Amino acid sequence: MTDRPMYIPTFEDMLAAHDRVRPHIHRTPVLTSSHLNALAGCEMFFKCENLQKAGAFKVRGASNAVFGLSDEQASKGVATHSSGNHALSLAYAAGQRGIPCNVVMPHTAPQAKKDAVRGYGGIITECEPSTTSREAVFAEVQAKTGSDFVHPYNDPRVIAGQGTCSRELLEQMEDFGGAPDIVMAPIGGGGMISGTCLTLSNLAPEVKIIAAEPEQADDAARSFRAGYIIADDAPETVADGLKVPLKDLTWQFVSKHVSDILTASEQEIIDAMLLTWKRMKIVIEPSSAVPLATILKNPDVFAGKRVGVILTGGNVDLMRLPWMAQ
Incomplete structure (x- = not known):
């Protein structure tokens, strides 16, 4: 990553x-x-x-990132790691633009947030509930997809x-x-x-x-x-x-x-x-x-x-x- x-x-x-x-x-x-x-x-x-x-609120930042991509960048989709709200917000924004969205989420994330990500068309890969695990699993996902990384906050x-x-x-x-x-x-x-x-x-x-x-x-x-x-x-x-x-x-x-x-x-x-x-x-x-x-x-x-x-x-x-x- x-x-x-x-x-x-x-x-x-x-x-x-x-x-x-x-x-x-x-x-x-x-x-x-x-x-x-x-x-x-x-x-x-x-x-x-x-x-x-x-x-x-995270739909604000996610939408800015998604709709600021060039068509060439957007064609590969977006990806992130998130405990929930950024994941579902990025999935929502990606769905609005019609591009793929891969998210890495802790397996302990609230089921309502997982359901929302999938409802917006996001693809979830689960990880352990630690920053180390999130970032390691995400690196694997991004390497496979080549998606634009939209960090949850940084x-x-x-x-x-x-x-x-x-x-x-x-x-x-x-x-x-x-x-x-x-x-x-x-x-x-x-x-x-x-x-x-x-x-x-x-x-x-x-x-x-x-x-x-x-x-x-x-x-x-x-x-x-x-x-x-x-x-x-x-x-x-x-x-x-x-x-x-x-x-x-x-x-x-x-x-x-x-x-x-x-x-x-x-x-x-x-x-x-x-x-x-x-x-x-x-x-x-x-x-x-x-x-x-x-x-x-x-x-x-x-x-x-x-x-x-x-x-x-x-x-x-x-x-x-x-x-x-x-």
Whole structure:
């Protein structure tokens, strides 16, 4: 598997990505909850990427990569490794363009996400639930297919695509009285946070960017404090979309533009997910609940602030919800 030479995407790349992906994505709504605001002691504005095409924000970056290929490149298809949302988003985008999509997924990935990948026409090769296994199995798949590698997050095309989410959020916040003080999103490999950094550092540099991470997969938080990348190979957390480590490209954004990375326990994540389902009547997956969990855990940080919260996805196995095990 050969990574591309590192190219740091620009604000102009994000603008071009937005023009490219608009026909293939939803402009997702921003919702509020007076009950959750009262609990948190701040005003929260939820950007609902759980209502996005393919059920996750990752369709933005995937669509930018797929529709940015030349016809010659596209003829060989695309390929990736992913725990779920990037896999199904890339399969969706590839299906829209009519090209093949091969994905390597951990055998432990939620069945709902595997079903979605296959439903969009993706071809799955399973691997062990570790970064090492994912990358090794993927190298074999790519060697056989010659497909264009669309990395789940360490890809400038993907980061530029993810940056379109916070651009929309800023525009939509005008209907709620102006810009937020803080924007929050979950962090795993850092694709969404990097896109958020790319957009906000240009459009609203005064807005703080805070990332949220599970305590049991806190390598980004430890990296942030250490000043260099610390990569865990196979962390265990209910937030299955946040198990992967930062890479060199996403670290460029995280290290320069993120104000803090806060963490939440497994129980706090599950409680925040259930609370969102109950009070907002929307389906979010565990990874999407991590920002709310950290807000509720750190009231002094957010007291009186206007906080944009990116709900990154809503792909869950309805027969295996985390509170069912309790």
